[in-house]
Amino acid sequence: xxxxxxxxxxxxxxxxxxxxxxxxxxxxxxxxxxxxxxxxxxxxxxxxxxxxxxxxxxxxxxxxxxxxxxxxxxxxxxxxxxxxxxxxxxxxxxxxxxxxxxxxxxxxxxxxxxxxxxxxxxxxxxxxxxxxxxxxxxxxxxxxxxxxxxxxxxxxxxxxxxxxxxxxxxxxxxxxxxxxxxxxxxxxxxxxxxxxxxxxxxxxxxxxxxxxxxxxxxxxxxxxxxxxx
Amino acid sequence: xxxxxxxxxxxxxxxxxxxxxxxxxxxxxxxxxxxxxxxxxxxxxxxxxxxxxxxxxxxxxxxxxxxxxxxxxxxxxxxxxxxxxxxxxxxxxxxxxxxxxxxxxxxxxxxxxxxxxxxxxxxxxxxxxxxxxxxxxxxxxxxxxxxxxxxxxxxxxxxxxxxxxxxxxxxxxxxxxxxxxxxxxxxxxxxxxxxxxxxxxxxxxxxxxxxxxxx
Numbered sequence: 055x056x057x058x059x060x061x062x063x064x065x066x067x068x069x070x071x072x073x074x075x076x077x078x079x080x081x082x083x084x085x086x087x088x089x090x091x092x093x094x095x096x097x098x099x100x101x102x103x104x105x106x107x108x109x110x111x112x113x114x115x116x117x118x119x120x121x122x123x124x125x126x127x128x129x130x131x132x133x134x135x136x137x138x139x140x141x142x143x144x145x146x147x148x149x150x151x152x153x154x155x156x157x158x159x160x161x162x163x164x165x166x167x168x169x170x171x172x173x174x175x176x177x178x179x180x181x182x183x184x185x186x187x188x189x190x191x192x193x194x195x196x197x198x199x200x201x202x203x204x205x206x207x208x209x210x211x212x213x214x215x216x217x218x219x220x221x222x223x224x225x226x227x228x229x230x231x232x233x234x235x236x237x238x239x240x241x242x243x244x245x246x247x248x249x250x251x252x253x254x255x256x257x258x259x260x261x262x263x264x265x266x267x268x269x270x271x272x273x274x275x276x277x278x279x280x281x282x283x
Numbered sequence: 284x285x286x287x288x289x290x291x292x293x294x295x296x297x298x299x300x301x302x303x304x305x306x307x308x309x310x311x312x313x314x315x316x317x318x319x320x321x322x323x324x325x326x327x328x329x330x331x332x333x334x335x336x337x338x339x340x341x342x343x344x345x346x347x348x349x350x351x352x353x354x355x356x357x358x359x360x361x362x363x364x365x366x367x368x369x370x371x372x373x374x375x376x377x378x379x380x381x382x383x384x385x386x387x388x389x390x391x392x393x394x395x396x397x398x399x400x401x402x403x404x405x406x407x408x409x410x411x412x413x414x415x416x417x418x419x420x421x422x423x424x425x426x427x428x429x430x431x432x433x434x435x436x437x438x439x440x441x442x443x444x445x446x447x448x449x450x451x452x453x454x455x456x457x458x459x460x461x462x463x464x465x466x467x468x469x470x471x472x473x474x475x476x477x478x479x480x481x482x483x484x485x486x487x488x489x490x491x492x493x494x495x496x497x498x
Contacts, residue, residue: 089359091460096359098408120407127407156359182314217451250453252386252398252413255472255481257421258317259417263478265313272306279299 080164081105082144083121089156090148092118093175095128096156096197102127104162106171107202115202116162116171128198131205132171133222135161140168149187158183174210184215190221300333320392324418327393331367333379338437358403358438365390366396369436371412371469376426380419382412382434395419398470401459405438409462413470416485420471423487432467432489443489445465450483458486465491 085101100120108128109115114132119125135147145163147170163170172192175183180193190212196205211219361366364385372379386396395414402408411435414420430445443466450473453457458468466487472481 094407096403098402098406098461100408100463122463125407125463132354249456249460251451251470251484252391253453253472253480254395254413254415254420254470254484255393255477255479256392256415256417257322258320259478261313265310265315265317267297267310268313268333269310272303275299275303275306279296279303281355 055199079105079108080167082162082164084144084146091151091156091158092128092198093130093173093179093196097127109206112202112206114171115205116173117202129200129202129205130171130198131174131194131196131208131210132161133174133192133210135163135170135172137163137168137170140166142166145170149183149191151186174208180213181217181280184213188215190220193219212249311348321418326395328381331377331383331394332370335367335370335381335435339435339483349365357391358405358436362397362403363496366387367394372433372435373422373426373430373431374433375490376422378422380414385403385473386413391415398459402461402465404434404436404467405442407463407465409459409472410434410465410467411459411470412467414470416473416475416481420469421475423469423471424475425487430489431492432469432487439494441465441491442493444492445487445489447488449486449488451486453482453484455484458488 082104083101084104086097086099089096089098091097092269095118097118103119103121103123105117105119107115107117108250114134116130116132118127118130120127137145141163143165145165147160147162149160151157158171158175161170161172170210174180174192174194174196176196177193180191182193192210194208194210196208210222212224213219214224231244299352307464339378356369362384364387366384366446368382368384370379370381381394382397383390383394384397384399386398390396391413392415395412398411398413401411404410416423428446428447432443432445434443446466449458458470467487469489471485471486472483473483473485475485
């Protein structure tokens with residue numbers, strides 16, 4: 055599974071600031087330069103806090119907040135995703151998507167962790183992703199507004215591009231995902247969408263003025279001509 | 284003032300005649316082009332409004348939810364360049380304009396446009412909408428703090444309350460910066476009565492206060 059798991063940072067600039075959380079909740083501040091998709095939510099470019107929910111029963115529930123942590127965008131069920139070698143910085147894996155669509159986050163690794171969080175998508179979206187990527191995608195009865203307690207016991211399966219549900223163990227390859235190189239780009243704020251604000255003055259007033267002036271001039275010429283003929 | 288022209292030949296007479304006809308034609312064509320542009324935009328708005336109302340009635344109930352998070356059927360995934368996104372209304376100003384995706388000149392001739400790169404109305408963040416000040420957003424000159432703006436889409440109808448208005452330079456793109464709070468930013472040219480490319484932009488910033496018709 056996920057042989058063609060798309061690579062990191064394809065087109066999406068991700069900046070991970072030095073982690074300021076503790077090892078317990080894996081709190082991480084991420085800056086995305088482009089919109090990204092997480093289960094049930096599209097996050098516009100910007101800064102977000104990813105951290106594990108405060109649950110002893112399940113350490114694979116991720117919560118996504120705004121940078122000030124006063125607004126929660128999603129509570130995401132995940133399963134462990136193993137890597138042979140830990141990355142020394144935050145690692146985000148994206149599913150391969152069409153160029154005109156936001157990259158969908160497949161998994162999130164805390165720096166130094168061998169086990170990351172592979173996100174479980176709602177059923178309808180998981181099927182769409184499976185058909186786009188031609189790979190099974192984890193799914194379950196999840197919505198981004200559920201509480202950690204509600205998600206703790208949610209069963210997880212994988213949906214294939216043919217819309218068949220299979221056990222997660224069947225879907226996941228025994229070999230772990232190949233190590234991928236993580237590069238931290240230069241610090242940057244998410245870029246503004248345009249270099250200038252849109253031009254919202256149509257040429258119609260100028261054209262109308264031209265028309266009125268032309269008609270006025272035509273009337274003047276006609277008057278002069280008839281006056282002198 | 285008395286204008287006296289001495290016609291020395293019929294040639295000058297003909298020149299005046301041709302100039303008169305030329306300017307008359309030019310004037311008619313220019314005014315006709317304006318009338319056509321307004322007519323075309325009016326027809327587009329009326330058709331898209333009718334079409335949108337039908338789609339609203341036919342939409343699944345689940346798409347309009349009170350949740351601050353986007354539904355699974357996200358607008359970003361559903362809407363393409365030039366496609367209808369929704370309708371913006373300011374009831375106090377009797378302003379109602381259809382919004383399409385993108386700000387290419389053709390889009391803005393027919394409707395207001397969602398500024399690419401900004402959030403969509405079903406997402407958290409800063410939703411940027413641009414419109415011509417001499418067509419759809421003329422009435423924004425009368426908007427004031429506290430006015431309610433409704434952005435009706437097939438994925439919900441967020442309601443915003445105007446926080447402030449501001450006149451900025453075209454390069455002041457920070458008004459479209461990502462916001463941790465859900466806000467709406469309307470952009471149009473300023474001054475409102477100006478012939479030619481306007482030197483400034485009029486900005487309306489509104490914050491989300493709820494979602495209409497989400498029950």
